[in-house]
Amino acid sequence: MKRADGRSDCPTNFTVEALGDSWSLLILRDILALGKRSFGEFLASDERIGQSVLAERLDRLERTGLVSRSTSPTDARKQLYIATERGIDVIPLLLEAVRWGVGGLPPVGEDDPWMQVLQVDRGDLIAAWQRSVRAGRSLFGDGGALEDLAAAGA
Incomplete structure (x- = not known):
């Protein structure tokens, strides 16, 4: 159709x-x-x-x-x-694109921000990232989802 x-x-x-x-x-x-x-x-x-x-x-x-x-x-x-909200729903897809893309890159250091992202539990990361964007923030940066997760010990 x-x-x-x-x-x-x-x-x-x-x-x-x-x-x-x-x-x-x-x-x-x-x-x-x-x-x-x-x-x-x-x-x-x-x-x-x-x-x-x-x-x-x-x-x-x-x-x-x-x-x-x-x-x-x-x-x-x-x-x-x-x-x-529809754009925020792309976060899991973007995360999987990052996971897939890392496999095609030359090795990067553990201090690379995207490598830090990949160390976090997928479900916890997606939930925190979506909450952060809904609050007007992002994944990285001041008050971002990674900071929230680090503060929570994730």
Whole structure:
């Protein structure tokens, strides 16, 4: 069966359409794990996405209900992008992408933040990460999920 806005009704196809390009999952990583919110912050990421591609991907993520856009309370010219509940639901998928990706990398040190993430119980990590994002924080950084888990002794 064909959908009007995509190739099929297959859930895998929907996931690929929403996240399968080379930038959407990285933008969600920036929001969910690194706490980035603004266009300028996304542009400053190591992967160096172009402005027009970034604008298109942010629009697509908003259309698919993964992020919402609002005006910054401190600068009316600035738009902020926040993960929606649907976007927060991507956290387990992002975590598994990290686990899979580590297997293809040259060995990294135990002090690498992503290696620290992989040492935490998966269920505890996902729950803390989702709580943190819902509270306006992220995985890493001040007050993030990793700090919460460390304080709890996880």
